[in-house]
Amino acid sequence: MRIGVPKEIKDQEFRVGLSPASVSALVAQGHPVVVETQAGAGAGFGDELYQQAGAEIAGEAATAWAQDLVVKVKEPLPAEYDFLRQDLLLFTYLHLAAQPDLVKALLAAGTTAIAYEMVELNDGRLPLLHPMSVIAGRLAVQFGSHFLQRQSGGRGVLLGGIPGVKPAQVVILGGGVVGTEAARMAVGLGAQVTIIELNLDRLYALGDLFGFRVQLLHSNSTHIAEMVPQADLLIGAVLLPGRRTPTLVPETLVKQMIPGSVIIDVAVDQGGCVATLRPTTHTEPVYTKYGVLHYGVPNMPGAVPWTATQALNQSIFPYLLDLAERGRDALAPGTPLGRGVNTQGGKLIPAVLQELFSG
Structure with missing residues (x-):
């Protein structure tokens, strides 16, 4: 599966979806990774580190967003809504309860969006949050x-x-x-x-x-x-x-x-x-x-992107690799990743979000 890593555009958001170490591990498993230029600069990861890890460097955000699976840190902002599409897998923090406009954009695009903060283990723990x-x-x-x-x-x-x-x-x-x-x-x-x-x-x-x-x-x-x-x-x-x-x-x-x-x-x-x-x-x-x-x-x-990016990658990588290997088959209901699915096929999946946005 081709994986895209766009640069975060939220105000002074210097974290990046994947570290060079994660990119290297994904490439070694046969998953090409496209990283937008300077996406990791704020966290101390220059383009050359991603190239050494085997990534392709994209000159614009659209190229990173055009991949099968996009890995981010924060929710898409309005300037990124046009990148959303039906065949896209999006893996990031979403916090949709406070984002009604983003909910509309994801549903209109038909994007399958998996929220880090709602990936849940059987014992109720939230490992990616x-x-x-x-x-x-x-x-x-x-x-x-x-x-x-x-x-x-x-x-x-x-x-x-x-x-x-x-x-x-x-x-x-x-x-x-x-x-x-x-x-x-x-x-x-x-x-x-x-x-x-x-x-x-x-x-x-x-x-x-x-x-x-x-x-x-x-x-x-x-x-x-x-x-x-x-x-x-x-x-x-x-x-x-x-x-x-x-x-x-x-x-x-x-x-x-x-x-x-x-x-x-x-x-x-x-x-x-x-x-x-x-x-x-x-x-x-x-x-x-x-x-x-x-x-x-x-x-x-x-504010601490060097620390935060690596801490986040250590947590998300096993789930990301599973998603890259099995695609939508990794999103079965009742599994940790399945619980993290917020939107799919133009529908809100979690009952809590359905209830919140039912009006």
Whole structure:
């Protein structure tokens, strides 16, 4: 199967669908790979590395998109909709719950689109979402610490404090992969950390992991209303696979937050869990509302493309190779890849998306 790797065009998205190592492995299995020129430059992978790996370098995006299987990182943007077609297999992050225009484009084109974030193992784990969730959780604290600095518009709080001066209060909504990794970073820097999580079994697991270093609260409106106004850094880390994220923090609570505090919502690409937060970009990552800095970059791992590209490739490669070897036969219902199919033959496949877009 011929595989295409176009250059990402989302604002400051420097990741690339395939690393040279992945290209080399695919070519060795007899699958030609076409990489758009400079597609990997932002991640530190020049065209010469892809050529050495056996790839053909294409001078324009259309050539990469013309292959049987296109491997990307982020969802197609409107400028790429004309590349969609019925015989195309598209393998990338999609997050369609918050992308109605993309849904229409994929259905109109009849494209078979497989979403990384919905490839699911039998035990419920999401293996292709996991590495980016780890990175996003860690970056949320790095970015939060940066924007808490006065020169960045924040209230001038050192995350870990110093002896005699209390540390920052970090409140994390959600105790999954993103929330856990954010807590690791925040605890490591000496912050006072609270995780608010709905699943009781997960709360107990977090208790085993963090002990008394993290305050663990069950997610309900009372605990959220109590902790959000105290937060110097509020991190949204809520995930409902395939669904829009519920709004847990209403506008009234944001108004009660300390001026110069920071909100970072990692789930913004699924709609976000904070009423006042909207998507931003790496070029303009924050805006201020009610005196609170809001950070809503939906492609946070794009800030560390060298790390993120390799981490993503390590996870997707076995599934990608299966898709390249067997084509649509690898997409049988009930298999991990089959669960990741979002659109096929002009139809929405997952029930959660059918329900969301039925109107």
